[in-house]
Amino acid sequence: MTQKEDPRLSAYARELRWALSVLPDADRDSIVDEMRSHVLDRVDAGASVEDALASLGPADDYASAFRDAYTVATSLSSGRTPHLVGALIRNVANSASAAVAGIIILAAWMFTLMIGNIAILKIGDPAHVGLWKSDHFFFIGIIDDPSTGQELLGPWLLPIALASLVISLLLTRWLAVWALKRIAPRR
Amino acid sequence: MNKGVVELALLAILQERAHYGLELLDRMNGEAGLEVADGTIYPLLHRMETGGFITSEWVIEADQARPRKYYALTPQGRMELKAMAAEWRDLSKRINALVGKD
Numbered sequence: 001m002t003q004k005e006d007p008r009l010s011a012y013a014r015e016l017r018w019a020l021s022v023l024p025d026a027d028r029d030s031i032v033d034e035m036r037s038h039v040l041d042r043v044d045a046g047a048s049v050e051d052a053l054a055s056l057g058p059a060d061d062y063a064s065a066f067r068d069a070y071t072v073a074t075s076l077s078s079g080r081t082p083h084l085v086g087a088l089i090r091n092v093a094n095s096a097s098a099a100v101a102g103i104i105i106l107a108a109w110m111f112t113l114m115i116g117n118i119a120i121l122k123i124g125d126p127a128h129v130g131l132w133k134s135d136h137f138f139f140i141g142i143i144d145d146p147s148t149g150q151e152l153l154g155p156w157l158l159p160i161a162l163a164s165l166v167i168s169l170l171l172t173r174w175l176a177v178w179a180l181k182r183i184a185p186r187r
Numbered sequence: 188m189n190k191g192v193v194e195l196a197l198l199a200i201l202q203e204r205a206h207y208g209l210e211l212l213d214r215m216n217g218e219a220g221l222e223v224a225d226g227t228i229y230p231l232l233h234r235m236e237t238g239g240f241i242t243s244e245w246v247i248e249a250d251q252a253r254p255r256k257y258y259a260l261t262p263q264g265r266m267e268l269k270a271m272a273a274e275w276r277d278l279s280k281r282i283n284a285l286v287g288k289d
Contacts, residue, residue: 027233033245034208034229034256041209041255042225055225065230073237184238 006049009039012059019063023070031066068094072180081169084176091183101179108168112161115140119161130157193223193231195275198260198268201241205259208232232258240264 013032020028035056042052056062068090075087085105091098118140122129130151131140143149153160196219200211212228215221235241241264247254260268 030243030245030256031229031233033254037207037253037255038209038225038229040253052225057224057226062226062230065227066233069230069234069237184234 008049008053009036012039012053012056015059016063019060020066022067027066027070031063035062069184072184076177076180076184081173081176084180085172087180088176091180095179095183097179097182101175105168105172105175108164108171112164112168115157115161115164119158122157130154191271192275193221193227194235195268195271196221197231197235198240198264198271201258201260201264202268205244205257207255207257211258235264240267 013036016035017028017032020031023031038056039049039052042055043049068087071087071090075083088098088101088105092102093099118129121142125142127146128142128144130143131153132138132143132149133152134149137149193215196215197211200206200214206214208228211232212223212225215223215228232241232243236243236258239261241258242261243256243258245254246257
């Protein structure tokens, strides 16, 4: 059978198999066999091998849909946050839920990073670092002259930064699971 | 929305009997008037199978030179079809009411 097969179909099958290397062998073999069966059915119906392969798209693009679905399913079943976040990132461009979750997670981590940096500075220079308020300004950071404003957080800055870290971790996990469950075909 | 329609059409066709991929594709594009690309149907079938809505089996038919992978509905798929069909009817009713307002 291999000897009679069109070389373009063989090359596409090889490329597809390689692009699906992340999948278990049985799944990969089945996808490649089904692609081959589809193309041969199209050829039997009068299409050229070239047209039949073109209608599937480039092998790597065709494989990416299987890979993404596999990544979502395995990350949800593993339940590990790095896997969940990795799968979420890979689906940001294809899913509104993943994009929304990604934006909220990014904003949460930017806030955590900002307040974390300020908290570290506060340890080194507690007199000049904090959340400052006066009639003319309201900001979080370093002030030149502490007598010109009132510091609102005091020693609470570090606990707030730690709380922000914990909330960001929990939020990341919760939003990733939420978005991936919306992508996965399971209710 | 379109993704939901494609999934609904797929489950509705499989309700009748098991189909192979190209057969499903031709019916979805021919009878339902959808424009499902060849490269879209198999990843969708794969996802639906992973979700437990359909099951697959390679079958060697007597009159065919090669095996084909046939897909069939699972009990979970039937329940999903029922839920999606109810949503579709409700949506159609609402849209028809809107369209008929002028």
